[in-house]
Amino acid sequence: MIDLGLRVDVDTLTGTRQGVPTLCRLLRRHGIRASFFFSVGPDNMGRHVWRLLRPVFLVKMLRSRAASLYGWDILLRGTFWPGPQIGVKAAVMIREAVLEGHEIGLHAWDHHAWQAHVDHMAPAAIDRILRRGFDRLTEITGLPPVCSAVPGWRCTSAALTAKQAFPFVYNSDCRGRRIFYPLVAGRPLSQPQIPVTLPTYDEVIGRNGINDANYNDHLLGLIRPDRLNVLTIHAEVEGGVRSAMFADFLHAALNRGIRPVPLRDLLSEAAIEPGEMIRGSIPGREGWLACQGEEIHG
Numbered sequence: 206m207i208d209l210g211l212r213v214d215v216d217t218l219t220g221t222r223q224g225v226p227t228l229c230r231l232l233r234r235h236g237i238r239a240s241f242f243f244s245v246g247p248d249n250m251g252r253h254v255w256r257l258l259r260p261v262f263l264v265k266m267l268r269s270r271a272a273s274l275y276g277w278d279i280l281l282r283g284t285f286w287p288g289p290q291i292g293v294k295a296a297v298m299i300r301e302a303v304l305e306g307h308e309i310g311l312h313a314w315d316h317h318a319w320q321a322h323v324d325h326m327a328p329a330a331i332d333r334i335l336r337r338g339f340d341r342l343t344e345i346t347g348l349p350p351v352c353s354a355v356p357g358w359r360c361t362s363a364a365l366t367a368k369q370a371f372p373f374v375y376n377s378d379c380r381g382r383r384i385f386y387p388l389v390a391g392r393p394l395s396q397p398q399i400p401v402t403l404p405t406y407d408e409v410i411g412r413n414g415i416n417d418a419n420y421n422d423h424l425l426g427l428i429r430p431d432r433l434n435v436l437t438i439h440a441e442v443e444g445g446v447r448s449a450m451f452a453d454f455l456h457a458a459l460n461r462g463i464r465p466v467p468l469r470d471l472l473s474e475a476a477i478e479p480g481e482m483i484r485g486s487i488p489g490r491e492g493w494l495a496c497q498g499e500e501i502h503g
Contacts, residue, residue, distance in 0.1 A: 206462050206463075206464050207428060207429075207430050207434065207461075207462060207463045207464065208434065208464055208466050208470065208471060209428060209434045209435075209436060209458065209463050209464065209465045209466065210240070210399065210433075210434065210435035210436065210465075210466060210467070210468045210470070210471050211237070211239040211240065211436055211438070211465040211466065211467070211468075212239070212240050212242065212354065212377060212401065212435060212436065212437045212438070212468055213225075213228060213239050213240065213241045213242065213307075213437075213438055213439070213440060213443075213444075214242050214312055214354065214356075214437055214438070214439050214440070215241060215242065215243045215244060215312060215439075215440040215441075216244050216250060216312070216313075216316050216356070216439065216440070216441060217244070217248050217250050217291070217316075217440075217441055218248040218288075218289055218291045218294055218295060219441060219445075220439065220440035220441035220444065220445070221243070221244075221291055221294075221295035221298050221299065221440065222294070222295045222298055223440075223444065223445065224439075224440030224441055224442075224443075224444025224445050224448075225241070225295075225298045225299070225301065225302055225440050225444060226298055226301060227440075227444040227445070227448050228438075228440060228443065228444040228448075228451075229301055229302060229305045229307075231448065231451065231452050231455065232305070232307075232455075232465075233305060235455055235456075235459060237455065237465045237466075238305075238306050238307050238308065238466065238467050239307050239308070239465060239466075239467055240307065240308040240309075240310055240352065240377075240467045240468045240469070241302045241307050241308065241309055241310065242310040242311065242312035242352075242353070242354040242377075243291075243292075243299055243302075243309070243310070243311065243312050243342060244291055244312045244313040244314070244315075244316045244338075244356070245290075245291050245292035245299075245311075245313075245314065245338055245341040245342050245345065246290060246291065246292065246313070246314035246315045246334075246337065246338060246341065247287065247288035247289065247290055247291070247315050248288040248289055248290075248291050248316075249288040249315055249316070249317040249318065250288075250316060250317055292341045292342070292344075292345055296345045299342075299345050299346065300345060300346060303346050303347075303348070307467065308351065308352065308467040308468065308469055309342070309346055309348070309350050309351070310350050310351065310352035310353050310354055310373075310377075311335070311338050311339055311342050311350045311352075311353040311354075312338075312353070312354055312355075312356060313334075313338055313355070313356045314334045314335070314337045314338035314341070315334065316356045317356075318334070319334070319355060319356045319357075319359065320356040320357040320359050323355070323359050323360075323361060323364060324359065324361055324493075326363070327363075328363045328366070328367060331361075331363050331364050331367045332367045332370070335353075335364075335367055335368065335371065339371055349371075349372055350373070351372070351373065351374050351469070352373050352374055352375050352376060352377065352468065352469065353368060353371070353373050353376050353377075353378075354376065354377040354378060355376075355378045355495075357492075357494060358378060358379055358380055358401070358494035358495050358496075359493070359494060359495065360378035360379060360482065360495040361495075362389045362390075362482075364378070365378070365387055365389055365394055365482070366389055366394075368396060369394060369395065369396065373396050374396070374469060374472070375396060375397045375398070375399050375468065375469065375472060376396055376397075376398055376399070377398065377399045377400065377401065377435070377468060378398060378482075378495055379398055379400045379401075379482050379494070379495035379496055379497055380400055380401050380402070380485070380487060380494060380495070380496050380497065381398070381400030381401075381402065381480075381496060381497025382400065382402060382432070382433065382497060383400075383433055383475075383478075383480075383497070384397050384398065384399050384400070384433065384471065384472065384475040384477050385397065385398055385400075385477060385478055385479060385480035385497060386398070386477055386478070386479045386480065387479075387480065387481070387482045388479055388480065388481050388482070393479035397472065397475075397477050398480075398482070398497070399433075399435060399468045399471060399472070400433075400435065400497050401435045401436070401437050402432070402433050402434060402435045403424065403427055403428070403434065403435060403436045403437075404424075404427075404487070404489065405437050405438075405439070405490075406420065406438070406439070406442055406443070406447065407442070407489070407490075408487060408488065408489030408490050409423065409424075409489055412488070412489055417447075417450060420450065421450065421453055421454045421457060424436075424454065425454070425457060425458060425461060425463070428458075428463055433471065433475075434463075435468065435471070436465075438451065480497055480498060480499060481497070481498030481499060482495050482496070482497060482498060483495070483496055483497075483498040484496070
């Protein structure tokens with residue numbers, strides 16, 4: 206049996222209201238538990254529309270057919286009017302994931318603000334918005350979130366340091382190969398990183414001959430028994446217009462002996478070493494993101 210860490214990012218109000226219940230039903234059908242990471246503050250995702258001025262981002266939006274994938278309500282939300290508070294409008298759906306037994310983590314207070322501005326934020330500002338998200342999610346679920354995953358894999362040393370004040374068993378803030386303790390100023394932090402190792406739908410679709418007909422086979426072919434396997438799906442995509450495709454993926458994965466599990470389950474058998482987190486890039490994704498550097502073996 207191959208363990209596949211299944212991470213569900215919930216970025217928007219629509220994803221929370223519609224995608225989360227859909228995914229809960231799909232996962233329940235197969236007896237699967239996953240790790241859900243919730244954005245709970247204002248839904249300002251439409252403000253990413255200004256990134257269309259960047260050619261690389263525009264190409265990605267066209268390649269992934271973002272308008273049909275997400276819908277214009279998501280793509281424009283928070284652009285011309287204040288974004289709605291996700292944790293207020295969709296608390297019931299967040300609690301549904303709790304009742305289904307899924308692992309609950311913090312994604313963001315304001316997904317757009319973090320992704321667009323974290324590399325310029327002062328440590329006090331980072332701590333403040335982490336606290337707002339943590340407190341809101343705790344209020345909704347009745348329990349403090351046990352883990353976190355930053356939006357867009359945009360993580361800085363200041364963010365890593367700020368997270369040490371929270372009771373996170375682990376974080377999933379980067380792309381990489383193995384679980385590791387991130388180094389800040391040469392010293393390993395106490396919260397391990399579980400990096401995402403597999404590409405997301407929007408990163409590969411429309412590239413190198415990959416389309417909706419062969420996407421599942423491509424993804425399944427990347428899952429190997431001799432390595433860490435962590436997949437991120439999005440409530441807005443795999444819980445939305447690609448839910449049937451994701452249902453087919455789950456069926457095929459289980460038939461191949463691949464077992465989706467919450468990310469925390471991957472910690473039990475991991476030999477964890479310190480390692481660097483650096484800025485890097487991923488094919489099919491615009492801009493920088495945090496990537497695992499080299500492990501430091503003692």
